[in-house]
Amino acid sequence: MNIIFVEPHFPSNQREFVRALAAVGANVIGIGETPGDYLDDELRGWMSRYHQIGSVTDVAALTDAVRWIQDQVWVDALEATIEAHTMAAAQAREATGIPGTSVHTTWLCRDKPSMKQALREAGVPTAASTGADSADEVKDFAARVGYPLILKPRAGAGAAGTTRVDNDTDLDAALARYGAEGTGSIAVEEFIEGHEGFYDTIAVGGHVEMDFACHYYPGVLEAMRTRWISPMFVSTNRIDEAEGYGAVREMGARVIEALGIGTSATHMEWFASPKGLRFSEIGARPPGVGCWDLYSAGNDIDIYRSWANAIVHGHTGDAPSRRYSSGIIALRPDRDGQIGGYFGLDEIQGRYGQWVIDSHLPDPGTPTQPVEAGYMANAWVRMRHPDYDVLRGMLDDVGKTVHVYAR
Structure with missing residues (x-):
């Protein structure tokens, strides 16, 4: 199967999609903005060819590149995994006759008022x-x-x-x-008061083949606006058994059907409010913030390969083990400037070292990033544990113990 993948180089985890497609037998053709000479040998080795254009969101340029590739080989699929790239990819698909997520579905997944109107008409509770x-x-x-x-x-x-x-x-x-x-x-x-979480799937032919549920502490809006908070999100390993997730799964399936999503990763936000479960929004693409890496670490799978199997072979392969819950906590500098140093890291390593997946601790002198830049903008720690509540407590302790100083 010949698959065009949009922007294989940036951000850094885009290469994982290319790796996985190649690993399951696809012939991967990249279209991106980065000069080909800048690509490392490993990434180039996963692709049969690479075509540079000025902007992958320029529909005309992307479509011209796709047509040029179609003159050389048959193209079975065109995939984009970044939110800002999905509409241009859908328009290029329709212009060149390549199957995949339609322009209409992509538009519904991006235009929030139209999305919610379509879902209300389908009986999905929304704000x-x-x-x-x-x-x-x-x-x-x-x-x-x-x-x-x-x-x-x-x-x-x-x-x-x-x-x-x-x-x-x-x-x-x-x-x-x-x-x-x-x-x-x-x-x-x-505005919906209540607990905020998200539900991620890999759908094949409109049916969920693999899914995960995560919880935000606190909600995203507060987390991205308040410096002193060390926000986290935690993926649960209780989705198959704990009360409440059945309703989330049912809602997700209805959303996928209502919006006409076929074979695609999805990222859905939801609220558990005093008024009941409320749907927030969806992206027809994988979640960001390294979330798939957490799912892989918690479930003994390579989720990028699961996605690639869905695209190439029509199934995801091995099921998630649900062995661990996994999560990330963002550690904010106390002010803007440059990283000055850290306090409490040795203490945390001594208490929880065996449960740490990985961490990112920028060197002293590194410029800080603003709070609203997100969970992975500055320092962070990712962890896993078999018990969801224990993991949440450990991540909270990391946030209280580790201090990032700026100067």
């Missing part, structure tokens, strides 16, 4: 929402639904550009900021 092109439309929605509200770019990923507003003053300030940034049309949603 009240709308797409707004003017301040008056936002204010009319606020008058109908009430505060608090969430404002975000219609096609944003994660918490990027997301703002909570609690009153008219907050709303005016947020609208002024979006206007200054040239954001244009935005998504406006009812």
Whole structure:
């Protein structure tokens, strides 16, 4: 099977998808923005050829590159695993007759108001929402639904550009900021109080073949806005047995069916609220923040290979063992500047060393990254343990014990 893979070089874990496709027998053809001479020998060795273009989100350039490749070989699939690349890939697919996730499905997975409207029509419980092109439309929605509200770019990923507003003053300030940034049309949603988590799948032919559930502590919006918090997310190994996950799985299956997702990785956000389970949003692509590495470490699998098997052979292969829960905790510097040093690392290593998967501890002198840059922007530690509650306690202890100093 000949598979075009979009942007095999950046970010760094993109190479894992290429490795896995090659390992299960695919002939991988890369299209990316990085000059071919910059690719290392290992990555080049996993691909039969590589084609550089100026931007993989330039639909015309991507489509021209795909057509050039089609003149050389038959192309069975075109895969993109980065949110910002998925629409261009879908448009190139449809323009060149390659099967895969459609433009309509990709649009529904990126345009949040349209996504939620389609899901409400399918009976999936979601927050009240709308797409707004003017301040008056936002204010009319606020008058109908009430505060608090969430404002975000219609096609944003994660918490990027997301703002909570609690009153008219907050709303005016947020609208002024979006206007200054040239954001244009935005998504406006009812704020859902409750616990936030996510549900990730690999679907084959519209049916879930492999799945995982994770929990955020605290929720993403608070985590990405508050420096003193060491946020974490934890993948549970209780999805097959604990109460509540059946409802999450049922909701996920309904979402996949309603949006017309066929064979694809998915990343779905959900809330367990006083009003019941509420769906938040979906991406027709793998999760970010190294989450698949946690699933592999916790379940005795190579999930990249599971995904590649789904694309190439129509099945994921070995089932997850559910042997461990696994998680990551982000360790923020106490201020912006440069990393000065760490306190408490030896203590944590002595207590939990056997359960540490890996860590990232930038050297002193490394420039810090802003809080909103995400879980892996600065220092972090990833761990696993057979007991979910024990793991959560260990990660929390890491956050309380390890201090990252900046200067």
